[in-house]
Amino acid sequence: MEKIKKLKKFRNIGVILIVIDIIAFAGAVYSMMYISNTSVSVVLFVVSLILWIPGLMLFLPSKSKLRGLCMNCGSSMVGCEYEYDETGRQTDDNGNASVTIVYEAECPNCASVKKFYKKFSLSYGTNTERNVRKYAEKYFGK
Numbered sequence: 001m002e003k004i005k006k007l008k009k010f011r012n013i014g015v016i017l018i019v020i021d022i023i024a025f026a027g028a029v030y031s032m033m034y035i036s037n038t039s040v041s042v043v044l045f046v047v048s049l050i051l052w053i054p055g056l057m058l059f060l061p062s063k064s065k066l067r068g069l070c071m072n073c074g075s076s077m078v079g080c081e082y083e084y085d086e087t088g089r090q091t092d093d094n095g096n097a098s099v100t101i102v103y104e105a106e107c108p109n110c111a112s113v114k115k116f117y118k119k120f121s122l123s124y125g126t127n128t129e130r131n132v133r134k135y136a137e138k139y140f141g142k
Contacts, residue, residue: 007062014059017051024048068139070107082140097122
């Protein structure tokens with residue numbers, strides 16, 4: 001359970017850094033366009049670049065690692081039994097088709113069910129079944 005709290009804390013810090021980065025970048029652009037103060041805009045631009053990388057480094061890995069953990073007991077879901085099923089197909093205005101897959105896995109320790117959704121493209125030349133299976137193996141193992 002501590003691992004989940006720690007990952008959520010990292011994710012939240014990453015979100016805060018990304019928001020501060022966006023504000024600093026907007027301030028730099030505003031400063032360049034309307035105030036014409038290059039030193040302020042350069043400082044804000046450097047701050048936004050410095051905060052962008054740690055923000056992404058904290059946010060993205062924690063998001064994917066949380067998906068592979070049970071939210072009740074904090075144990076790893078690797079090696080557990082899982083199922084996936086197609087929930088719907090959609091076609092957009094351009095004729096691009098996509099399918100939404102729901103993944104379900106039962107925790108081996110506490111028997112709680114973890115469920116999440118992923119949308120896959122059905123474009124020409126893609127092996128959707130293989131992609132769906134690989135995505136499941138990424139979080140639950142083989």
